[in-house]
Amino acid sequence: xxxxGYLLAGWSISIGTLAVYAFFLLRRGKRLTEKVPxxxxxxxxxxxxxxxxxDG
Amino acid sequence: xITTVGPFNATSSRSTRFLxxxxxxxxxxxxxxxxxxxxxxxxxxxxxxxxxxxxxxxIFSYIAFGVTAVGSICxxxxxxxxxxxxxxxxxEIGVMFCGLTLVTGxxxxxxxxxxxxEWGDVRLVTTLVMFLMFIGYLALRQVPASPEARAKRAxxxxxxxxxxxxxxxxxxxxxxxxxxxxxxxxxxxNLENLTLFTWxxxxxxxxxxxxxxxxxxxxxxxxxTEEERLGYGAAIEERQAEAHGLDVGSTGIPEEGxxx
Numbered sequence: 001x002x003x004x005g006y007l008l009a010g011w012s013i014s015i016g017t018l019a020v021y022a023f024f025l026l027r028r029g030k031r032l033t034e035k036v037p038x039x040x041x042x043x044x045x046x047x048x049x050x051x052x053x054x055d056g
Numbered sequence: 057x058i059t060t061v062g063p064f065n066a067t068s069s070r071s072t073r074f075l076x077x078x079x080x081x082x083x084x085x086x087x088x089x090x091x092x093x094x095x096x097x098x099x100x101x102x103x104x105x106x107x108x109x110x111x112x113x114x115i116f117s118y119i120a121f122g123v124t125a126v127g128s129i130c131x132x133x134x135x136x137x138x139x140x141x142x143x144x145x146x147x148e149i150g151v152m153f154c155g156l157t158l159v160t161g162x163x164x165x166x167x168x169x170x171x172x173x174e175w176g177d178v179r180l181v182t183t184l185v186m187f188l189m190f191i192g193y194l195a196l197r198q199v200p201a202s203p204e205a206r207a208k209r210a211x212x213x214x215x216x217x218x219x220x221x222x223x224x225x226x227x228x229x230x231x232x233x234x235x236x237x238x239x240x241x242x243x244x245x246n247l248e249n250l251t252l253f254t255w256x257x258x259x260x261x262x263x264x265x266x267x268x269x270x271x272x273x274x275x276x277x278x279x280x281t282e283e284e285r286l287g288y289g290a291a292i293e294e295r296q297a298e299a300h301g302l303d304v305g306s307t308g309i310p311e312e313g314x315x316x
Contacts, residue, residue: 001091001102002096002101002102002103002167003101003102003103003167004102006103006106006163006164006166006167007091007102007103007105007106009163010106010109010110010159010160010163010164011087011090011106011109013156013159013160013163014109014113014156014159014160015083017152017155017156018152018156018265018269021152021269022268022269022272025067025269025272025273025276026066026067026272028276029066029067029272029275029276029279030066030067032066032276032279032280032282032283033066033067033279034066035279035283035286036279036282036283036286
């Protein structure tokens with residue numbers, strides 16, 4: 001395969017950046033969720049979802 | 057109420073878990089098609105495999121900035137926090153996608169055009185300008201101000217920044233002699249079936265990635281505002297309690313050393 005170094009660099013930078021961003025985003029969400037009560041998280045609509053998060 | 061959350065489920069819901077599952081299957085499939093199943097190009101050889109990530113991230117950077125513009129217009133119209141949070145979330149992801157477009161484009165340009173960067177290329181420069189404008193948008197959001205003033209300023213910059221999208225997109229046709237970029241290969245009908253399929257798969261996977269990130273980023277933005285409000289609320293309560301304590305203590309005149 002020609003230009004393998006360029007291919008690996010381009011793909012690994014792209015996937016790596018997305019993965020690192022996603023990791024820090026989820027971690028930030030987790031940190032904030034611990035500070036904000038479930039009633040203020042508007043995407044938790046069902047009672048099942050509520051209890052799953054509150055009970056761990 | 058004590059809230060216990062797992063390591064990664066804080067901002068997740070059924071929809072994000074479904075999208076996440078699609079990504080877990082889609083990303084390895086895209087890599088397989090991009091590196092193994094799709095053929096090499098006659099002129100670009102294997103460098104074409106970089107375009108399966110470069111073109112989709114470029115398209116979704118336009119879409120992300122477009123969503124920021126829509127969110128900004130709707131914020132100015134409705135003054136709704138929902139739209140402001142959406143605009144902010146999409147801009148942050150758009151900046152990341154635009155940065156990846158520049159980096160992957162530069163890496164692709166080296167074996168194809170024999171250069172990492174060309175200042176005379178109008179598409180490269182307009183894309184860089186768009187990237188810097190939205191960096192400015194994100195920086196503006198960090199400037200201390202009331203939430204309303206911050207959202208209003210950002211909305212205006214978000215709308216102005218989006219004017220650049222059609223310029224970047226059409227630059228190859230408008231300034232045909234000032235670009236190394238070719239015109240769209242998709243419309244000339246010369247792409248092989250597997251090349252076309254891999255390109256569509258790349259666009260789908262990056263699209264799902266954008267949506268998944270947007271939902272999570274929106275929720276993080278929402279939580280940040282809630283935390284900010286809770287902080288303000290606690291500070292106000294504290295001050296009220298302080299004031300109340302002084303009133304109850306005596307005639308309202310603080311005793312010596314009480315305010316220290």
